[in-house]
Amino acid sequence: MAQKPSIPKGTRDFGQVEMARRNYIFDTIKGVFSLYGFQQIETPAMENIGTLMGKYGEEGDKLLFRIQNSGEKAALAPEKGLRYDLTVPFARYVVQHREELSFPFKRYQIQPVWRADRPQKGRYREFYQCDVDVIGSDSLLGELELIQIVEEVYRRLGINVCLHINNRKILAGIAEVIGAPDKIVDITVAIDKLDKIGVEAVNAELAERGLTDEAIKALQPILTTPSQNVLRTTTGRPIEQSSSPAQGRENNPQAKLAELREYLASSEIGLKGVAEMEEIFELVESTKTLLDSDDHRQSSVLKDESHFSIELDLCLARGLNYYTGAIFEVKALDVQMGSITGGGRYDNLTGIFGLPGVSGVGISFGADRIYDVLTELDLFPKELQSTTQVLFATFGAEELRYALGWAKELRAQGIAVEVYPEPTKMKKQMSYADAKQIPFVAIVGSDEMAQNKVMLKEMSSGNQQLVDLPELVKSLKG
Amino acid sequence: MAQKPSIPKGTRDFGQVEMARRNYIFDTIKGVFSLYGFQQIETPAMENIGTLMGKYGEEGDKLLFRIQNSGEKAALAPEKGLRYDLTVPFARYVVQHREELSFPFKRYQIQPVWRADRPQKGRYREFYQCDVDVIGSDSLLGELELIQIVEEVYRRLGINVCLHINNRKILAGIAEVIGAPDKIVDITVAIDKLDKIGVEAVNAELAERGLTDEAIKALQPILTTPSQNVLRTTTGRPIEQSSSPAQGRENNPQAKLAELREYLASSEIGLKGVAEMEEIFELVESTKTLLDSDDHRQSSVLKDESHFSIELDLCLARGLNYYTGAIFEVKALDVQMGSITGGGRYDNLTGIFGLPGVSGVGISFGADRIYDVLTELDLFPKELQSTTQVLFATFGAEELRYALGWAKELRAQGIAVEVYPEPTKMKKQMSYADAKQIPFVAIVGSDEMAQNKVMLKEMSSGNQQLVDLPELVKSLKG
Numbered sequence: 033m034a035q036k037p038s039i040p041k042g043t044r045d046f047g048q049v050e051m052a053r054r055n056y057i058f059d060t061i062k063g064v065f066s067l068y069g070f071q072q073i074e075t076p077a078m079e080n081i082g083t084l085m086g087k088y089g090e091e092g093d094k095l096l097f098r099i100q101n102s103g104e105k106a107a108l109a110p111e112k113g114l115r116y117d118l119t120v121p122f123a124r125y126v127v128q129h130r131e132e133l134s135f136p137f138k139r140y141q142i143q144p145v146w147r148a149d150r151p152q153k154g155r156y157r158e159f160y161q162c163d164v165d166v167i168g169s170d171s172l173l174g175e176l177e178l179i180q181i182v183e184e185v186y187r188r189l190g191i192n193v194c195l196h197i198n199n200r201k202i203l204a205g206i207a208e209v210i211g212a213p214d215k216i217v218d219i220t221v222a223i224d225k226l227d228k229i230g231v232e233a234v235n236a237e238l239a240e241r242g243l244t245d246e247a248i249k250a251l252q253p254i255l256t257t258p259s260q261n262v263l264r265t266t267t268g269r270p271i272e273q274s275s276s277p278a279q280g281r282e283n284n285p286q287a288k289l290a291e292l293r294e295y296l297a298s299s300e301i302g303l304k305g306v307a308e309m310e311e312i313f314e315l316v317e318s319t320k321t322l323l324d325s326d327d328h329r330q331s332s333v334l335k336d337e338s339h340f341s342i343e344l345d346l347c348l349a350r351g352l353n354y355y356t357g358a359i360f361e362v363k364a365l366d367v368q369m370g371s372i373t374g375g376g377r378y379d380n381l382t383g384i385f386g387l388p389g390v391s392g393v394g395i396s397f398g399a400d401r402i403y404d405v406l407t408e409l410d411l412f413p414k415e416l417q418s419t420t421q422v423l424f425a426t427f428g429a430e431e432l433r434y435a436l437g438w439a440k441e442l443r444a445q446g447i448a449v450e451v452y453p454e455p456t457k458m459k460k461q462m463s464y465a466d467a468k469q470i471p472f473v474a475i476v477g478s479d480e481m482a483q484n485k486v487m488l489k490e491m492s493s494g495n496q497q498l499v500d501l502p503e504l505v506k507s508l509k510g
Numbered sequence: 511m512a513q514k515p516s517i518p519k520g521t522r523d524f525g526q527v528e529m530a531r532r533n534y535i536f537d538t539i540k541g542v543f544s545l546y547g548f549q550q551i552e553t554p555a556m557e558n559i560g561t562l563m564g565k566y567g568e569e570g571d572k573l574l575f576r577i578q579n580s581g582e583k584a585a586l587a588p589e590k591g592l593r594y595d596l597t598v599p600f601a602r603y604v605v606q607h608r609e610e611l612s613f614p615f616k617r618y619q620i621q622p623v624w625r626a627d628r629p630q631k632g633r634y635r636e637f638y639q640c641d642v643d644v645i646g647s648d649s650l651l652g653e654l655e656l657i658q659i660v661e662e663v664y665r666r667l668g669i670n671v672c673l674h675i676n677n678r679k680i681l682a683g684i685a686e687v688i689g690a691p692d693k694i695v696d697i698t699v700a701i702d703k704l705d706k707i708g709v710e711a712v713n714a715e716l717a718e719r720g721l722t723d724e725a726i727k728a729l730q731p732i733l734t735t736p737s738q739n740v741l742r743t744t745t746g747r748p749i750e751q752s753s754s755p756a757q758g759r760e761n762n763p764q765a766k767l768a769e770l771r772e773y774l775a776s777s778e779i780g781l782k783g784v785a786e787m788e789e790i791f792e793l794v795e796s797t798k799t800l801l802d803s804d805d806h807r808q809s810s811v812l813k814d815e816s817h818f819s820i821e822l823d824l825c826l827a828r829g830l831n832y833y834t835g836a837i838f839e840v841k842a843l844d845v846q847m848g849s850i851t852g853g854g855r856y857d858n859l860t861g862i863f864g865l866p867g868v869s870g871v872g873i874s875f876g877a878d879r880i881y882d883v884l885t886e887l888d889l890f891p892k893e894l895q896s897t898t899q900v901l902f903a904t905f906g907a908e909e910l911r912y913a914l915g916w917a918k919e920l921r922a923q924g925i926a927v928e929v930y931p932e933p934t935k936m937k938k939q940m941s942y943a944d945a946k947q948i949p950f951v952a953i954v955g956s957d958e959m960a961q962n963k964v965m966l967k968e969m970s971s972g973n974q975q976l977v978d979l980p981e982l983v984k985s986l987k988g
Binding site for chain 2: 044074098386423453
């Protein structure tokens with residue numbers, strides 16, 4: 033036999049079980065997006081190379097997959113590349129279709145992206161992104177809605193999370209206040225490592241990156257605030273038995289922001305950042321109160337087991353340069369994993385395509401990491417394994433015909449049915465049901481047929497009983 | 511301002527309305543696939559070029575989009591190309607994962623494919639295919655299930671269709687019988703044009719393609735059978751007011767196949783084809799009888815307005831060389847459009863990857879053409895236009911806060927809600943609802959707030975009424 037075929041490094045096939053699980057994640061997320069009026073769009077896999085180049089830095093340009101032109105006029109055609117993310121195509125889309133869109137434009141997009149990264153564990157050359165953005169409004173309601181969406185998605189998935197929030201204007205303000213406004217990137221890169229390497233190592237790195245002793249000294253209050261550089265608040269139900277660093281350290285975010293307001297008193301942009309954060313926290317608190325005090329809460333469809341908290345995290349920087357306001361990252365509490373959702377406010381995303389001054393805010397859900405979290409915590413619903421509810425297994429050609437009639441009737445009632453295509457050995461037919469985790473097998477022999485019944489076997493228990501069609505429908509629907 | 515950005519020729523952006531409509535098509539199809547136990551898989555956009563090359567003929571090879579290798583070891587990496595269809599990746603998948611799969615393996619796959627075709631109306635360089643196959647069984651139950659799936663999908667979509675069916679073995683038998691077994695391709699290409707150019711032109715073309723006068727003479731009974739080379743049967747409800755050529759010409763397929771059996775008496779393969787068709791028609795008839803005689807029919811969820819018929823169409827050839835048994839094409843009756851679904855039986859698809867002798871049968875739904883048919887016949891459900899059920903429009907910052915609480919409550923009840931993010935001019939907020947076709951606007955001013963109510967406006971009628979929260983929920987859910 034020929035060599036087994038394979039697929040390119042860093043790409044994946046998704047089998048039925050993986051697809052059912054991925055669809056569960058995407059359907060859950062889409063369901064929440066829809067509740068907030070976000071609507072789906074799709075853009076082509078290929079973009080003109082000019083749309084992509086220069087948008088992801090020098091390193092990003094190198095990671096673009098380029099398409100060779102083919103066909104008659106290959107030399108004349110503009111070069112093309114595969115989508116590297118969903119953000120740049122979204123910006124291109126908004127500018128290209130601006131006349132047709134109503135703003136604020138609320139869209140989501142779930143499509144694969146491609147990067148010529150070196151493949152390694154958890155890093156793929158093809159992976160799905162799942163982005164939600166509202167563009168064309170600078171109202172902080174956008175931030176509020178995204179926070180609510182994060183809470184609701186993870187509540188539905190049953191994952192306990194902490195949403196870390198910071199603000200680029202605050203980071204800029206800090207850089208100004210310590211007299212190093214041009215060093216904002218160095219400062220954010222360094223303090224991003226605080227959790228891992230500690231204050232002293234961060235200070236050493238800051239010195240290396242050219243910060244003066246004076247600037248580093250001025251930065252210390254940020255690096256060593258009472259709750260270790262983090263201001264926290266908790267919304268929703270209290271956190272119990274979680275591994276969150278916030279545990280037992282509930283703070284009043286308004287008080288913490290007031291401290292920060294003093295620290296940033298000389299920086300206009302820093303104060304603007306503080307004001308934004310105050311408004312966002314106030315919005316979150318006000319809707320929380322309204323919700324929790326409401327009697328209707330009990331009647332809601334939501335699960336109530338999962339926990340959600342928000343932390344003002346001054347260490348949060350996020351690499352992308354287009355963020356200008358609030359930035360977010362979400363971490364799962366009960367499992368070691370990087371950020372599973374992230375995003376932020378941008379004031380000029382469409383500027384790269386000639387439409388300046390349009391503000392928006394968006395986040396991206398990391399489907400692969402969410403998949404891994406759900407797997408590790410065993411949170412996928414069991415019924416995802418099989419969509420088929422019953423398999424008809426038959427002893428002969430006539431019984432097979434008989435089963436086809438029953439199958440057609442069950443399907444007309446909305447029940448997913450398979451008929452094993454040949455009246456082969458019963459063992460083989462049962463193995464098929466086993467492998468596909470089909471919960472029931474309806475066995476049809478001449479006796480059953482004579483009585484106008486089938487022998488219904490429950491695969492988990494091995495229990496069998498003779499049932500007629502209405503009884504079978506009842507068993508499968510019940 | 512810079513030049514408006516654009517996308518590569520032959521590719522498309524899908525906006526919210528198009529996406530909602532496309533999702534409606536895909537969700538309908540997926541729902542039916544699930545009823546039959548087909549499960550979804552996905553394969554990567556890129557395949558190794560060796561997987562793709564030589565599978566689509568010389569012309570197809572030229573239409574492959576190739577990916578330039580990038581990164582450090584670019585010269586060493588195997589070359590890659592974008593998926594050209596879903597069939598070859600499916601064959602590759604089955605061979606690569608054969609140890610993990612349980613056969614018969616029932617899968618569906620809905621993903622884009624790419625072809626470097628010259629873009630023109632209705633022909634794109636990126637388009638979705640929607641394939642369903644069962645592989646690993648030569649039972650004609652596969653054919654039956656696909657026929658049932660076609661009937662059910664188009665019944666749910668409300669499209670009247672005719673399913674044309676033929677058999678490659680019958681075509682091979684005809685070529686044998688007329689003494690031109692090596693001319694099967696020429697014969698099928700020529701008779702494929704019968705409807706368009708008529709018998710005489712077809713005969714001329716056959717002569718041009720090297721068929722002897724004798725062979726052409728022997729072919730005439732096929733080209734001029736009583737019902738113009740087509741044997742027909744109708745299942746399901748009778749056809750009324752449709753543009754089907756089958757109208758008023760109901761035939762007994764068994765009798766017609768008996769005629770064909772005589773004609774093909776000297777061809778073993780031809781007779782095998784006839785036997786297959788007899789069994790398929792018999793299976794269709796038997797399940798039809800069972801269903802139509804059943805009292806439970808009334809309780810089914812299916813629409814009963816649409817019409818479905820099956821024709822044995824000896825003109826049907828289909829270009830792809832891997833078909834070895836039944837072949838199908840589906841045409842919409844009430845609109846001029848090519849085939850909207852097609853497929854067939856193949857006995858050696860996985861042979862190209864070193865796994866011979868695995869029989870399967872599959873069909874592909876043409877999403878773009880189905881979209882066009884639904885548009886032309888105005889069959890898309892109206893409610894697809896907007897997912898948002900109510901927009902909150904407010905007169906001030908305090909009202910906006912108030913609306914946020916209501917919105918959160920409605921969402922907890924599963925109702926899709928938007929809150930206009932700023933208390934700007936009422937006209938602007940109403941225009942937003944108009945543009946997004948949101949059916950209700952809940953207007954909040956200080957009066958409404960004082961009464962703990964909102965003014966609910968139905969956009970279609972302009973009717974307004976003051977409602978409290980339970981009344982609002984009732985209005986929106988009812």
